[in-house]
Amino acid sequence: MAHDDDPTRDSAPDLQILGDQITLQPRSYVEPPRVQDGGKEEALMQHMARFRSEPLQFLREVSLYVSGTGWRAYDKVIGQPIFYSGFSEQMRNAVVSAPLLQTRxxxxxxxxxxxxxxxxxxxxxxxxxxxxxxxxxxxxxxxxQEVAEKLTNDMICKFESKTFIRGAYYLCTQLLTRAYHQGIHVSSEEVLRLRKVAEEAAAKKQSIIFLPSHRSHVDYVSMQLICYRLGLALPVVVAGDNLNFPVVGSFLQHAGAMWIRRSFGNDSLYTTLVQAYIDTLLQSGYNFECFIEGGRSRTGKLLSPKFGILSFIMDSVLSGRVEDAIICPVSTQYDKVIETEGYVTELLGVPKKKENLADFLSGGSSVLSLKLGRVDVRFHEPWSLRRYIDEQLTKLTKVPDDLTARTPESAAVRQKLLRTMGYKVLADINDVSVVMPTALIGTVLLTLRGRGVGKPELLRRVEWLTNRVRAKGGRVAHFGNAPLSEVVERGLDVLGKDLVGVVQGLPEPTYYAVDRFQLSFYRNMTIHLFISEALVSASIYTRVKQGGGPANQEIPYNELRDQVLFLSSLFRGEFIFPSDGLAVNLEKTVVGLENDRILTLKRDGDGKIVAVGLSDEERMAGRENYDFYCFLIWPFIEASWLAAISLMGLAPPLGVATDDAWIGVAKAQNSAQLLGKTLYHQGDLSYFEAVNKETLKNSYQRFEEEGIIYAVKSKDGKTPPRLRLSSEWMPSRDPKTGDVLAEGRLWDFAGRIASSRREGKNRRDGATVSTRVIRLADILGRKLFAEASAPGGKVDRRLSSEEALRVKKEVKAERRRRKLEGRAHL
Structure with a gap:
């Protein structure tokens, strides 16, 4: 944990890039003096002209960019030369002639x-x-060979023309800085460090692999603009071919994009081709960029790492085809993300619309009128991939001689290396992330018990949260010497009336969340800092919700530890936890909450903690701080509970054999979402964001990992993935009525999740869950089975003998792996 007096914690916005203006700010920023020209900050260059107000100046600037004058020439960049005629042909020839590809x-x-x-x-x-x-x-x-050449030509980035990239930079800067009108902010300290690393890498002909977080399409645009403006060789950016549509696709390919399929399937030629291209890039020392999360985060928090492209990079180094590469984790934060409204519709189950030129142009024109605040980009200290691999291998007791061999032992070690690397990158991103004012406001508004909050109270809670972020080692965005009220007002303006409403005509303006679902995106930007406190608070809630006096609401330490372990295991794929281990982290967390006067700890004669409860100060304050931590995690607890309850409906109806009870994964998840929407509108679910598709999908994935459900994917690619409940977790049905019974292992599992769930008026006893909720789950489940068995049903309930054998082997291997890893069983 960082010290409060660490001067680097809040040194974030040292360098501001706003169009053609770059402003350097000292570490301890002071408001620039007011001068006769209106008090503008001293800029290295003047603002860009706009066509409507200054047409001649606008045309002059365009010509300067295209012809290349001064820094606009993009000469003497740090890195390998990329913009010259014949670059694409040379790269294509190098890829198709690669020994790896020719062997394949x-x-x-x-x-x-x-x-x-x-x-x-x-x-x-x-x-x-x-x-x-x-x-x-x-x-x-x-x-x-012809197929490989065609695929290579379609895939590779085509850096060719400096004239093109100058014009592209100008166009993208105009678009981006009109939408994000307060510009792009980076840390001058981090940039200087990055430039030094880039110089060393260029001398060794090594690549810098940028691994940014991914919340918006703006991510790769802002990265390219920063690299261009600061004189770093532009990275080749891995992009899904869903963006490769006419006109735009060609533009992006010449500006840095390499196109890859969303899924490789069993196409070994294409897989080898991608590996050969990545090998060629890293062998030549070209900078590279891919998103550690795979796709964009629709929820605001970091997603679990995706290992597809990372596995290619790892294989390049492990095989010796590439000596080393430099990893640079990057955090990109926004005052407001352009796509959040679209994310909400996707999370509520509306199919994602395919990208096309018309939508791109109409979206781009509407973006010009937005006032979205600013973008903050932070670079973690880069590190050597080769050195990291060597350090990890020394920690293993047994390492195969050839890690590239196709053996179970080598595959297990590679998978372990990938997993630890992926989560290290995510932790590095979180470490340098900056919390924006919109995230502070969104978090406060969604962690209050009341419908709204007055302006003074809003300011007080934002100030409290800011201090908590800093105390946890996080960074809060700078705004010079501007008072807190001005920063909050600015954040409210950016969020807009569609997200945060205000009731006027009262003794004080009262703010309330208009769109809680969309606002949760910004709340989730802070949750990684407080996940330990949130899990502890939700675990204590199992006693607090029982009511009674303070003594009745105390929880024995052993019981607290068991519930925290349960919830941590439940959310293992949802959050990034501290690496200290459960025992150390739990004690550190409860002691920290004791120091904050939120909890009181009872210790025995040896000083060991034996019981935990709320402090008298916290009770006197109306539990506002304790409730804050609970409110952070409650929507996720509800989503996991919903997913578990939905599984009750997957018990096959009477007369259907368990082995034939396979249902399409997508259909089962859609059914769970429909159940959640019903329960929310009937009052059995407190949070509408609990029905979001991503969290339900993560829960199902977690249940599969623990053997609660089995899933099978067909090799032909035409049959969608299917799942069924494990026989060990299968609920019983009443032999007379055929109704699902509220009993058994799965029922107890859902009940344990519910013990940390927020209490509600309709849920003070288990009656509504055991009757109405189970009945609804059963109705939806019966519908799934009816659709699957109907003539022409899209999902075959039966597995082929080959699929059944594969499932059996996978289940056996998974059980053995869980036992060897000592995983906590749900």
Whole structure:
């Protein structure tokens, strides 16, 4: 934990990039003196002109960018040369001639020849057998080579023209800084450090691999603008081919994008091609960028790491084809994210609309009129991938000689390396992230018991939260010497009346959350700082919700530890936890809450904690601080509870064999979401954001990891993934009525989640859950089974013998792995 007097904790916005203006600010920022020109900060360059107000100046600036004058020439950049004629052709030739790819083409040709020979295309007793086979091999290899060249040309980034990139920089800067009218902010200290690392990497011909968080399409635009403006070689950016639509796709490809498929399937040629391209980039020392989370976060918090591209990078180094690469985690934060409204519709189950040029142009024009505040980009201290791998390998007791070999032992070690690396990058991103005013406001508004809050109370809670963020080692965005009231007012303006409303005509203005679902995106930007406190508070709530005097609401320390362990295991794929281990982290957390006078701890004669309860000061304050931590985690607890309850409906109806009870994964999750919407409107669910698709999907994934459900994916790609309940967790049905019974292991599991769930008027006893809620889950479950068994049903309830055998092996392997890893069982 950082010390409160650490001067670097709040040194975030040292450098402001706003259009053509860059302003350096000292670490301890002071308001610039007011001068006769209106008090503008001293800028290195003047603001960009606008066509409507200054058409001649606007055209002059455009010509300066395109022709390249001063820094606009983008000369003498740090890194390998990229913008020259013939770059794309040279890269394409290097990729298609890579030994790795040529070996794969030869292997695929052998496999095809073996199939054709088995089908009778060649006969060994034929005198021309060898000649025909050689000719056929040549035809097959030539065809595969042509396919590889076409795929390579479609995929690779095409840095070619400095004139183009100057114009692209100007266009993107105009668009971005009109939407984010307060510009892009970075830390000058971090930039200087990054430039020094880039110089060393360029001398060694090593690549810098930028691994940013991903909340918006603006992420890669802002990264490219920063690298361009600061004289760093632009990175090649991994992008999904869903953005490769006419006109825009070509523009992005020439500005830094490399296109890859969203799914590789079993296409070994394409997989090898991607590996060969990444090898070529890293061998040549070109900078590289991919998003550690895979896709954009629709919830505001960091997602679990995706290991697809990371596995290619890791393989490049482990194989020795690449000596080393430099990893640079990056955090990008926004006052307001452009896409949040679209995220809400997706999370509520509306299918994602395919990108197209018309929407891009209409969206771009509307963005110009927005006032979204600013973008804050932070760079963690870069580190050597080779050194990191070596350090991790020394911690393992047994390491295979060849980590690239296709053996279970090598695969297990590689997977462990990938997993630890992925979560290290996420932790590094969180470490340098800056909390924006909009996140502070959103968090406060969604962690209050009342409908709204007065302006003085809002300011007090924002100030309290700011201090808590800093005490936890987090960073809060700078706003010079501006008073807190001005910062909050600015944040409210950015959020707008569609998110935060205000009731006037009262003794004091009263603010309230208009769109709680969308506002939760900003609340989730702070939750990583307080996840330990939130889990402890929710675990204590199992006693607090029982009411009675202080003694009745105390919880034994052992019981507290068990519930924290349960919740931590439940949310293992949802949050990033401290790496100290449960025992150390739990004690550190409760002692910290004791020091904050939120909890009181009872200790025995040896000083060991034996019981935990709320402090008298916290009770006198109306539990406002304790409730804050509970409110942070309650929506996620409700989502997990909803997912668990929805599984009760997956018990097969009477007459359907358990082994035939396979339901489409997407259909089951959609059904759970529909159940959640029903329960919310009927009062059995407190938080509408608990029905969001991502959290339910994460819960189902977690249940699969723990063997509560089994899932199978078909190899043909046409049949959607299916799931069924494990027989060990299968609820019983009444033999007479056929109704699902509120009993059994799954019922007890849902009840344990519910013990930390926020109390409500309709839920003071378990009657509504055991009757109405289970009945609704059963109704929706029966509907799923009816659809699956109907003629022409899209989901086959039966598995093929091959699929059944594969499921059996996977279940057995998963159980063994959980046992070896000593995982906490839910």
């Amino acid at each position: 083409i030869s292997q695929l040709a052998d496999m095809r020849l073996a199939v054709e020979e088995e089908e009778g295309w060649f006969r060994k007793h034929d005198p021309n057998y060898a000649n025909k086979k050689a000719q056929r091999r040549s035809v097959i290899e030539h065809g595969l």
